[in-house]
Structure formats: structure tokens, C-alpha cells
Amino acid sequence: MADSPFGTPDGGPSNGPDGGPDSKWLITRFVAGFLLFSAAYALINQLPLTQSILYRAAAFDYTNAALAGLSFALQALLLFIATLWLSNRWFVLALVLVILSAGINMIYGQIVGDTLDLQKAGWLVTEARQAFNAAGEFASPLALAVGKLLLAAALLIAARRLSHKPVHQLTGGRVAGKKSTTAIMLLLTAPSFLWPVLGLHPLAVERNIYSYAIAILSADPAPPRAVVTATSESDMAIDKIIWLVDESVSYEAFNEIIAPQITRHTPLDFGEAASMGHCSTPSNVALRSGVNVRTVTDTTDLRRTSSIWGYAAKAGYATTMIDGQVSGPPQNLLLPPERALIGTYQSAANGMKTDFAIARSLNANLKADGKQFVYTILRGVHFQYRDHYPQGAMPEGSSMMEQYRKAISYSKQGFFDALLDGVDRSKVAIFYTSDHGQNIEDGVTPHCSGSPVAAEFSVPLIGFLPPDIQQSYASAPGERSHSQLFPTTLALMGYDPIYAADNYDNLLMAPTARYVWFGRGIVPVEAGGRIDVSGGDRFPAQ
Incomplete structure (x- = not known):
């Protein structure tokens, strides 16, 4: 009888001189x-x-x-x-x-x-x-x-x-x-x-x-969000505020492909900005939560902050989140205590033209009555890039960079025209950015790598603001960061700009006070746990 594949024997080895095992x-x-x-x-x-x-x-x-x-x-x-x-x-x-x-x-x-x-x-x-x-x-x-x-x-x-x-x-x-x-x-x-x-x-x-x-x-349930104690001067607020967070659009690609197509809409371009994460989840969590860049440490728990939803509701805004990447439950650590603060949540994934459909929907929102804050996650161009344009639109054997650029071009074709068509921009503020950048090189992870490079944090940041406000934000040079979007939005909602800057970061009319960026572990997963956060005066990963 043969041995089993895992080694239990039925026979012994060759014998030694005394008849026992050798x-x-x-x-x-x-x-x-x-x-x-x-x-x-x-x-x-x-x-x-x-x-x-x-x-x-x-x-x-x-x-x-x-x-x-x-x-x-x-x-x-x-x-x-x-x-x-x-x-x-x-x-x-x-x-x-x-x-x-x-x-x-x-x-x-x-x-x-x-x-x-x-x-x-x-x-x-x-x-x-x-x-x-x-x-x-x-x-x-x-x-x-x-x-x-x-x-x-x-x-x-x-x-x-x-x-x-x-x-x-x-x-x-x-x-x-x-x-x-x-x-x-x-x-x-x-x-x-x-x-x-x-x-x-x-x-x-x-x-x-x-x-x-x-x-x-066995981790404890997510903690409740802090209550907003600040007050808003609602008569000073912008009526409609929209955040557009694209997927995997680098600053370089935006500047070369998208920017020339939208100049007629006179956007305010803040230049190359630093994402607060080189992965989607930490970037979106930090954007929604708000980060005090001067005091954040590895014991900070962003699940406990007031969040953008709390501030928006306190200032009288109807709150909406549109996610163009999912057709089911929320992603990016949108935990129940935070989800409960959002008035309307929409899973909007619907094929390659999802972003165009979202633009048309947002256009209707911008023309409706009432104050609204809308956080929009666009479908964008998450890998695989060839899944974001029609089959046959690129020759076989096209390089990764060629696929990436084609995907961005197709993704944003007509997007901003549809978004802004017929919109009265005198009481509207729209910010467009991306969750993170991309490092398009053969044989490397384009984002969320184990050893991130600066290209993974490099994102566009533009604004479509009322003319008088846009002029005041266009004067100061210097590099910007995702972390400035939160306090700038609070100021546009009617909150004290000094309060917003002191508790989070400089408004976008000035350079960032300090770069802060998070790794995959942006929230603790156990009591007393630490998070993965870095900060400094230089652009992330430089």
C-alpha cells in the first residue's frame, strides 16, 4: 500500500545491522x-x-x-x-x-x-x-x-x-x-x-x-460625530456648494487634457494641489471629516469630528451625497453615524457615461430653489483604464499612459458644459479635484502603493465661484492642499473665516499652513489604536 500524499507511511525504511530502522x-x-x-x-x-x-x-x-x-x-x-x-x-x-x-x-x-x-x-x-x-x-x-x-x-x-x-x-x-x-x-x-x-x-x-x-x-462601533457649536451668518452664505471629487485624475493629466476645454467657463485654477491620501478611502474620509493640520497626530480619530455634513446642516443646507462608483452600499468608510447626517444618499453608478449623467443631474440642482451642499464622487478613471472608454476606441497594444489619457478624455467629455449650462453663478460655488493622483509607469502600482511617490498625491483643484469672491481668492500664490477645501467651504456657508482657518487650515486664498496626508489606516480599528498620518512643510512624498 502506498503512502498517502501527506506522508502517513504504511511501511518502514531500510533496516540497519540490528534489524531496526537505519x-x-x-x-x-x-x-x-x-x-x-x-x-x-x-x-x-x-x-x-x-x-x-x-x-x-x-x-x-x-x-x-x-x-x-x-x-x-x-x-x-x-x-x-x-x-x-x-x-x-x-x-x-x-x-x-x-x-x-x-x-x-x-x-x-x-x-x-x-x-x-x-x-x-x-x-x-x-x-x-x-x-x-x-x-x-x-x-x-x-x-x-x-x-x-x-x-x-x-x-x-x-x-x-x-x-x-x-x-x-x-x-x-x-x-x-x-x-x-x-x-x-x-x-x-x-x-x-x-x-x-x-x-x-x-x-x-x-x-x-x-x-x-x-x-x-470585535471592534467597538463607530463613535458619534461631534456636534457643531459654531454659528453661521446665513445671509452671507452661498446658496449652492458642490464638491466634485474625481477618481484618479492627476494634476498633469487634468492640466493637459481637461483644462484647455473649460477655459470659457473661467474657472479659478489653484494649480497643483496635494491630496490628503494616495488611496481613495483616506482621501475621502479626510475631505469629509475636516483636518486641523496644525494639531493632527497619530491618535486623532476622524470618526469623531463634526464633518462637513454637520456644518452644512447647521447652516441650513440640504445635504446630498452622490457616488458615481457604486450601485449598492456606501464606500470609503462612510460609517453609520456619518451616514445618518446625510439628508440624501444616491448610488449613481451607471456605466461609462455616469459622470455626464451626474453633471446633468447637478445642473438641475443648481437651478432649483433652496440651499444645497452636494458631495459628489465621480466615476473617473480607476484602473483598469480601458474599462472607461468604448472598445475599439484605442489601438491594440496602446501604452498605459495612452489608455489613461484616453480614459480621462472620454470620462470628462462634455461634463463641465453640461454641469454649468444656463447656471446663474452669482450664488454658486463649485470645487473640482481628484481623490489622488497617478504614477503611470510600467511595473508600478499607479496609486495606493507601499512606498508612495509625489505623483500619487498630485491633483487638480479648481473653483467656479461668484465673480466677486473669485477675485479675492485669486491673489495669493503658493501651493494648496485638500485640507483647505473644508475651511473654505465653511466660510462660504457663512461661518467665521477666522474660526474656519484656526480649526482646520488656511482658506484657499492663501497657501496651506502645513501639508498633512494619511495612509490606509486613517481611522483606528481598536480602542487606543493609532492611525497612519504624516505631515510637514514639503509636498507629500518629496
Whole structure:
């Protein structure tokens, strides 16, 4: 009878002179199995091993490098024990759990070039709807990650076949019974629960997804938003205020493709502006929440701010959010306490001409009576770019940049003409920007990369304002930031401009007081957790 694929033997090795197992044969197989296991473990943990040990050692941080090495060694030892002693059934279960967790980590790491942690796992959940787009855009790194994963699984199975048989011989043909299996499984899973509690790190990729899932599922509900205490001089307010947040439109592409087409509408161009995030979720959360750029720290919780909705409602505006990217539940961490503050929420995704349809709808809003604030997420040109223009509109084999430029041109064809057609702009303020920029180069993630570059933060920022107001905003040179849109809007709603500037950032009539930008972990996912935020006097990632 042949061995099972997972290594439980039915026959013994060649015998030694005394008729017992040949000890050299046993040792050779055991060592070979251990080496294969080590190769598999190093393969699935390649990124965290490199960052936690090699990079720290290279920076002469030998203490933390050694502690990280010890952490990995203990977790690897427990998995190796499971590989040696578990029965086939339990080994298969353990292998499936390892492959699931390691697979998510390896695919994320291969595409983004970064390790996964709790904050990034929380962000990954919010971006799950982009999985198919990502799979199409990053087919090569995805295939490479899957190939590595299959190789690691094959190495683990081979390691068991080689090392399990010597252990089986030495223990008289016994495998783990019920009590031993229970003990091994408890030991195997122990670091997933103990490491976070004890403050140990890092968690290896074969187990961290389960710890992150528990932390996310057991997290406290989102806190309520703060109540607006400031007051608005409503007679000084603009009647209609609209934010247009496009998707993946860089400043350079806007300046070359869109700007020449809208000059007749006399927009106020603030030039290249800095997004507050190089991913969609942190950028939109920061825009909606408002950020005090002078005082924000890694303990700031943007889920607790008053938000733009609270200010708009306090000033007497009907509030609307239009999302041209979804046809179902809200995205970008629009949590229930914030959703409850929005008067009308519209899922508006409807094919390639979604943005044009939104422009026509907004045009009707601008001509209607009453005060309105509308936050609009446009469909834009999220990868894959070829999904944003008709098939056959570009020659086969067109470069990524050519596809990107075509997608932007098609996306915004006639958009601003439809938006502003017949609109009385004397009591209307419209701001157009993008959630983040794009880094269009072969073989790199265009945005939301593990090591962002300035191009991922570079976005347009233009305004269509009443003539008298537009003139006052056009005088001061200097670079602008997303963070200035919030206080500028408060001033246009009739709130004290000094209050707005002191509590958030300079109004757009002056340069930003300080650049601030957020990573994927823009909100804490556990009590007392920290967020991923950076700031400084220089443009992000420079």
C-alpha cells in the first residue's frame, strides 16, 4: 500500500545491522524535510522577514531584528511540530488555514510591495469591491503571488512526507491522538491570540489574517460625530456648494487634457494641489471629516469630528451625497453615524457615461430653489483604464499612459458644459479635484502603493465661484492642499473665516499652513489604536 500524499507511511525504511530502522536514513529524511519546510516558510514570509529582520539589522537595530527573528522562529517551530505529528485530516485543515492567510498576504504584498498589518487589513476590507479591477490590472503580480503560494504549499507537503516518516518510526508508528492533536492545535494557534496581547511582533503571514479579522469584527462601533457649536451668518452664505471629487485624475493629466476645454467657463485654477491620501478611502474620509493640520497626530480619530455634513446642516443646507462608483452600499468608510447626517444618499453608478449623467443631474440642482451642499464622487478613471472608454476606441497594444489619457478624455467629455449650462453663478460655488493622483509607469502600482511617490498625491483643484469672491481668492500664490477645501467651504456657508482657518487650515486664498496626508489606516480599528498620518512643510512624498 502506498503512502498517502501527506506522508502517513504504511511501511518502514531500510533496516540497519540490528534489524531496526537505519538511523542515517531517518536523519537524512528528517533534515531534508526540515530544509523544505524552512524554504516554504521563508517563501511565504519573504516580505515581513526582510523588513523586520534584514532592514532592521541594516539600520543597526540589532535588538529589534533579533526579537523579530525569535518571534518568527517560535511561530515556525509550532507549525513544524504540527507538520510532523498531526494526522492527515488535521494536517490538511492546518494547511488550508495557512494557505488562506498566507495567500492574502502574498497577493497584497506582491501588488503593493508592502506588508499587511491591522490598519491595512481594515482598509482592505473597505476596498473589497475593487478586487476584480485589481485582478485585471495586476494580472502579472497576482499570477506570481499565486505561483509562489502553490510552490510553498507543495514544499510543505513534501516536507511532511519526508520528515513525518522518521518521526513515525521513532514513535513506534503512532501519530497524534485526540489529546495530542488538541494540544498541538492550541499551541499552533496560540501566537495569534497571545502575540497582540503581549505586544509581541510580527505575526507571521500564515496566521495574521485571523488575528486581524477578530480585531476588526470585535471592534467597538463607530463613535458619534461631534456636534457643531459654531454659528453661521446665513445671509452671507452661498446658496449652492458642490464638491466634485474625481477618481484618479492627476494634476498633469487634468492640466493637459481637461483644462484647455473649460477655459470659457473661467474657472479659478489653484494649480497643483496635494491630496490628503494616495488611496481613495483616506482621501475621502479626510475631505469629509475636516483636518486641523496644525494639531493632527497619530491618535486623532476622524470618526469623531463634526464633518462637513454637520456644518452644512447647521447652516441650513440640504445635504446630498452622490457616488458615481457604486450601485449598492456606501464606500470609503462612510460609517453609520456619518451616514445618518446625510439628508440624501444616491448610488449613481451607471456605466461609462455616469459622470455626464451626474453633471446633468447637478445642473438641475443648481437651478432649483433652496440651499444645497452636494458631495459628489465621480466615476473617473480607476484602473483598469480601458474599462472607461468604448472598445475599439484605442489601438491594440496602446501604452498605459495612452489608455489613461484616453480614459480621462472620454470620462470628462462634455461634463463641465453640461454641469454649468444656463447656471446663474452669482450664488454658486463649485470645487473640482481628484481623490489622488497617478504614477503611470510600467511595473508600478499607479496609486495606493507601499512606498508612495509625489505623483500619487498630485491633483487638480479648481473653483467656479461668484465673480466677486473669485477675485479675492485669486491673489495669493503658493501651493494648496485638500485640507483647505473644508475651511473654505465653511466660510462660504457663512461661518467665521477666522474660526474656519484656526480649526482646520488656511482658506484657499492663501497657501496651506502645513501639508498633512494619511495612509490606509486613517481611522483606528481598536480602542487606543493609532492611525497612519504624516505631515510637514514639503509636498507629500518629496
